[in-house]
Amino acid sequence: MSEDTPIAVTGLNHWFGTGEARKQAIFDVNLQVKRGSLTTLMGPSGSGKTTLLTLMGCLRDVQDGSVILLGHELNGADRTLNEALRRRLGFIFQAHNLHDSLTALQNVLMGLQVHGPTDRQAQYGAARHALSLVGLADRMDYLPANLSGGQKQRVAVARALVGNPDVVLADEPTAALDRESGMGVVRMLKKLGAARGTTTVMVTHDNRILELADRIVTLEDGRIVRDHAQPPD
Amino acid sequence: MSGLLQWLFGRLPIGWLQLTHSRPRFAAALAGVAFANVLVFVQIGIMNSMATATLKPYGFFQSDIMISASDANSLSEGGNVARQWLFQALADPEVISGTGLFIATVNWARAPSSLALTTYGIDPTLRQFLSPELARKSASLQLPNSGILDMFSRGLPRDEAAAIRPQTPTSFEAAGTTLTLYDTFQGGGGFGVDGYLLVSDQTFLTLFPKRSSAAPNHIILQVARGADADAVAARLREAITDKSLRIRSFAQAAAEDQSYQQTQRPTGIIFGFGVIIGLLVGVVIVYQVLSTDVADHLSEYATFKAMGYPQSFFLGIVLEEALILAVLGFVPGFLVASGLLVGMKAATGLPLAMTAGMAVIVFIGTLVACSVSGAIATRRLALADPADLF
Structure with a gap:
């Protein structure tokens, strides 16, 4: 199951707060995500898509319920398992969260060094390559303060992808990018899915990229209200 | 530096890069650590000088056993000892000689201020009880009302001290007696005294007519070659019927005096607290720097957590920062403190000096204090929740 379905969500419920302030955010969500696919989670603010992510x-x-990620049950998982699984994921945040004292190249290296000390030259080569892919070959030694918002987001994308993750989880990754850059990033994720089998789940409000998605899941009030698979290109 | 640290850690030196990202803040942090180092160095320097000054007069004499009054916590404190116990001690087969040691303070009235000289009176014919330097110069002490002066006495100009020679003696009046100084020796002022003066026991009794030759401050003894001073002292404690007397080896008396000065006298306690306060200041400064740094980078740390970096990685960064601050803050602290101690020595005449031992102790203390601060600061890492990033 994990080979073809890296993410399997069954009967998932989730609450925030305690006591009388306790509020349910996710209601009995079931979702199977196929390997190599690009799935978008859509819905209004507060619909639970980020919580699900x-x-x-x-x-x-x-x-409550079950989330099986890369063959491992997350309900009751300990910190060690969580950390090990996170190392197989690539996160792209809406706020790029780059380290302000590290250069673009060093920020991308952090996506590799999480796997432990390996060949330093190879790491630097991979990080440079990743930055080249996002069009920042000439900005490698720049600190984030000297990069534009779009450039920072592209560094964050390179950092998420440089370690060849099995799954990419992205929250509004194109929000800070112009149309061309945004489409470029999504096309890259799509290409990775086809080439390496990388699975992408992306929260977005950006209608421009829907045409590239394999599947569009819409949530409202913590429930999946629409699950639309698009025909392959 | 960055490359060296990367080679050492096998990863990007994030701590170093974070610290040096803001140069003014980094400089302020180093200044804080250096300041704490200076505080500790100066306090330890003063404590060491107190120990040196305490032990100094013990070096003027050569003795194996000392008999003192029960309240004689230091060489110059306490009541007198009846000379009869000297004769009883000499009855021990391994005690080969003994003498009384008289101690009091002589004031040498000088302009603008007088010198307070701790004065030792001893039989000058028993040269074996004097240090080699004093024994060599003790012949003049057999002259009435003569003395040998500490050349490093605080307030005594060096050229004036150097001019005091047997051929060119100098005199001053004390307690109605004209005392003539024929030579000098290497002493050095302490905390409660400006310098030292050595006179014969007869001159001492002239200077202090209320004192009795039958009641010296201490009785000092020498034992036969190869005899165990501690064993002889134990035997004397059994033999001497006045059980209130303190009968100790000379080395033990010196050690107990030093301990007394450091742990029971107000000055020692104050300087001891000074060391602790310096350490606490250092811990607080480094904690403040590190915890602020952690707070400023919470979202980045949360990102690293989301990426799968383990807790040990974050502890490593904070400890890396703590150790960098410790090492780089120590260097200016050491240099400034060395200069201060030299200046204080020149101003006070106290035996203040930077020693290798002090440097090692303070460096290790700085590493420990910074590590403790780092360990406390890592508690704020718990606030870095990767779920908050979305």
């Missing part, structure tokens, strides 16, 4: 990325503890 963080639960699939083992950034929150699963309270």
Whole structure:
């Protein structure tokens, strides 16, 4: 199952707060994500799509139901397993969250060094290559403060992809990019899916990229209200 | 530096890069650590000088056993000892000689201020009880009302001290007696005294007519070659019927005096607290720097957590920063403190000096203090929740 379905969500419920303030954010969500696919999560603010993304990325503890990520049950998973699984994921955040004291190249290197000390030359080569792919070959030694918003986001994309993750979880990755750059990033994710089998789940409000998605899942009030698979190109 | 640290850690030296990202903040942090180092160095330097000054007069004499009054916590404190116990001690087969040691303070009235000289009175014919330097110069002490002066006495100009020679003696009046100084020796002022003066026991009794030759401050003894001073002292404690007397080896008396000065006298306690306060200041400064740094980078740390970096990685960054601050803050602290100690020595005449031992102790203390601060600061890392990034 994990080979073809890196993410399997079954009967997932999630609450925030405690006591009388306790509020349910996710209601009995079921979702199977195929390997190599590009799935977009859509819906209005507060619909639960980001919560679902963080639960699939083992950034929150699963309270009720089941999330199987890369063959491992996340309900009851300990910190060590969570950390090990996160190393197989690539996160792209809406706020790029680059380290302000590291250059673009060093920020991308952080996506590799999480796997432990390996050949330093190879790491630098891979990081340079990743930056070249996002069009920042001439900005490698720039600090984030000297990059534009779009350039920072592209560094964050390179950081997420440089370690060849099995799954990419992205939250509004194109929000800070112009149309051309945004489409470029999504095309790259799509290409990775085809070439390496990288699975992408992306939260977005950007209608421009829907045409590239394999599947569009829409949430409202914590429930999946539409699940639309698009025909292959 | 960055390349060296990367080679050492096998990863990007994030701590170093974070610290040096803001140069003014980094400089302020280093200044804080250096300041704490200076505080500790100066306090330890003063404590060491107190120990040196305490032990200094013990070096003027050569003795194996000292008999003192029960309240004689230091060489110059406490009551007198009846000379009769000297004769009883000499009855021990391994005690080969003994003498009384008289101690009091003589004031040498000079303009603009007088010198307070701790004065030792001893039988000058028993040269074996004097240090080699004093024994060599003790012949003049057999002259009435003569003395040998500490050449490093605080307030005594060096050229004036150098001019005091047997051929060119100098005199001053103390307690109604004209005392003539025929030579000098190497002493050095302490915390409660400007310098030292050595006179014969007869001159001492002239200077202090209320004192009795039958009641010296201490009795000092020498034992036969190869005899165990501690064993002889134990035997004397059994033999001497006045059980209130303190009968110790000379080395033990010196050690107990030093301990007394450091742990029971107000000056020692104050300087001891000074060391602790310096360490605490260092811990607080480094904690403040590191915890602010962690707070400023919470979202980046949360990102690293999301990427799968383990807790040990974050502890490593904070400890890396702590150790960098410790090492780089120590260097200016050491240099400034060395200069201060030299200046203080020149101003006070106290035996203040930077030693290798002090440097090693303070460096290790700095590493430990910074590591403790780093360990406390890592508690804020728990606030870095990767789920908050979305």
